[in-house]
Amino acid sequence: MAMTATVGHAHADPHHIGVVIEHPGPAPKRTVTAYGFWVFLLSDIVMFSCFFAAYAVLVSQTADGPKGSEIFEQRNVAIETVCLLLSSFTCGMASIAADVRNRFWFYLGMAVTCVLGLIFLAIEFKEFADLVARGYGPSRSAFLTAFFSLVGCHGLHVSAGVLWLLTMMAQVFAKGFRADVLRRMMCFALFWHALDIIWVGVFSVVYLLGSGV
Amino acid sequence: MLGKLDWSAIPFDQPIPLIAGGVVLVGILAVLIWVVVKGHLPYLWHEWITSVDHKRIGVMYILLASVMLLRGGSDAIMMRIQQAIAYQSQGYLPPEHYNQIFSAHGTIMIFFVAMPFVIGLMNLVVPLQLGVRDVAFPTLNSVGFWLTATGALLVNLSLVIGEFARTGWLAFPPLSELSYSPGVGVDYYAWSLQISGVGTLVAGINLVTTVLKLRTKGMNYLRMPMFCWTTLASNLLIVAAFPILTATLAMLLLDRYLGFHFFTNEAGGNVMMFMNLIWAWGHPEVYILVLPAFGIFSEVVSTFSGKALFGYRSMVLATMAICVISFMVWLHHFFTMGAGPDVNAIFGIASMIIAVPTGVKIYNWLFTMYGGRIRFATPMLWAVGFMVTFIIGGLTGVLVAVPPADFMLHNSMFLVAHFHNVIIGGVLFGAFAGFEYWFPKAFGFRLDERWGKMAFWFTFTGFYVTFVPLYVAGMLGMTRRLQHYNVAEWRPWMIVAAIGMAVLSIGVICQIMQLVVSIRNREALRDRTGDPWDGRSLEWATSSPPPVFNFAFHPDVRGEDAYWDMKIHAQQQSLEHDVPEYQDIEMPRNSPTGFVCAFFATIMGFALIWHIWWMVILGGIGAFATFVVFAWRDHDEYVIPAAEVAAIDRVNLEERRSLVSLAGAI
Ligand code: HEM
């Protein structure tokens, strides 16, 4: 299609807005993948914001059930938060290790991330189980509905993340640091960090604000 | 073992759905047997079902939409007949059956006709217009399509196994809550939208990334064809709005399955929250549908006027303005629910503001036509028909956006007329225009013009005869969704509307005839040039149908209307072509991932609807296994050697040279 080899600029830029920066063509695969995954993460955040909104609407609808301040345990939440923030760090280490193709540090970073994620999930699961045992399950009141859904939705994401993490370790084990494996690793890291950010939102909106009232 | 599923799920006492379902089943079986006996199965499997080629996937989307259009259309015919005869009588449909029909009709038309049609056209055309080889994530693209197909399959399954929702196409609670809708109807509704919604989101992410990151050399933002711009806007809306639908339906499902209290009447649930959430998705949704249609009209109007699009930049601006504003007006869907005058006034004004960029667009199309050399080929007919119709629909839209007027017109036949006016006159006309316009590109032969024009005129006339009476009936106070009524003044209008429906159906038959006739005469209608309409954008720069890799080289774009420029300059400079240096091309390999994914999604969806928990787990494991198997592939690309590229491209170049010299003669 090189038919238009010599075209004056007056033609190329009919509106005379000045210099046209020529678009270089399709972006490299790594950029495209990361970009697409970012767009997905944005859409996921929109989904979370619906649950945040629902929580904000329903937080005072306790239907004579317990309020937030009566059921939240700050100590557990603090441990959960520390676990998750640390796991973001170790996940970052694993990413760097993958970039420099160091298997040992990669496995170590991923394993620690996995353990921290599992601790987080275990604490959350225990919190939920205790509440249900005390009769404060999600169908007790609209407030508890919103609470369980918002926190549980994040928990489901973490569980999916753990599954993905294990798959990534297996992939590196079986295939090494191939280009497509590295692209997936990059997406996984983005995902894991995004979950961290969302947790900061959950932590502030649900637990910090909630224990005040 | 089988959850709620038993023999009572099959409606033996209702002949209509059973017979309809039976006929469809026999039809599908017949086609399947024919395919297997004739030995077409391997071809179908390798060339279509597992294909990750954006053109093939686009075609399959459109095929799905067309089939579902017939299904949704039969529902429409049944409703029009019912309302024509149900004056002081029960009509021929039992009430709860009528309720299922209007719910299924709305759901199908929006989610399984309009959506797949526009997504199919975008898939088919956008990579070609951008001058690239495929979308950003080809395998994901196939997953998206097959998940949409799963949703459609589940909806149709409800016809024979169980029932569909009786709640209207948006399943408002508390009617859709377990206490008022204990059957599986709402579950069918919610799970099919949930699954196909994931497919839509995937398509949206894919197309956004494609437009933003994969344009060919020199294709700056302000050189993209208008259709690419509206695709971008529409898919940005998908990415921003569909997660809201997912979340809302998830909440409804949690209420129904686990006794949560998001939208219930008791324990502090909040029904208004559903209204806000669903319309925060729903209003953008109508622009998700209509923006691509605007893009199609822009392409069609400029091509058939032989002129560049008037006011290209204002068109871009208007598109992006609509994209943003459409998120700020959702509340106009419940003016009547007591938000108070201030809130209503603000949202009323915001709603009317959208009319401004839309008006800009209409004027731009008119000015493009003004002074142009207009050819009234079928796509152009649809475009002109659209402009007339959409202006009426837009005006009635502004009318219902006035809160006091809306207190009268809300939930009336007037509203029904309004949104059909914009959706049929806008989205469906756009889809048909695009279908006629790009058909030669997809299949290599043109469609028969005579049948096409007849299809247009019958549909156009039928549309007005059907929906103008509904405006009148609405003014006379008729509310929507009536199973039967006792008001004598409404009767004549319902009868006229039913006649209109018959005319409309003739239009549909003409369209089918057009396909049949064109396929039969395909040799005579063959498009050898790749450019049957004397087009202006890059999709016309390759052969029809394009080779898998679309372009042997990434075209080099130097201005708006990329291909038009190339043609003009090729003429002026009468370039002697030296033989280009071809290179190997890497293309993504076919993959059954999408199909397998959809298979498990169908199993899981069906099991969830009927509470068959072991089957849900099975489906889940299957889906995860598919994911891992896909991730385990070693070779996801194959190479087309340069020699083969050259052989394919040489033919195309020859045709194009003869075309250029032909154009030079004019
Ligand atoms: C000029 C622009 C438009 C304005 C001001 C407008 C305004 C409105 C308003 C205020 C309603 C709610 C009325 C009520 O419930 O009482 C409505 C309903 C509706 N509109 Fe529009 N509209 C416009 C364009 C469109 C377009 C372009 C589409 C589709 C492509 C569309 C599709 C619909 C649908 C489907 C409904 C009915 C929803 C339902 O309640 O079932 N509108 N419109």
Ligand SMILES: [Cu+2]
């Ligand atoms: Cu609206």
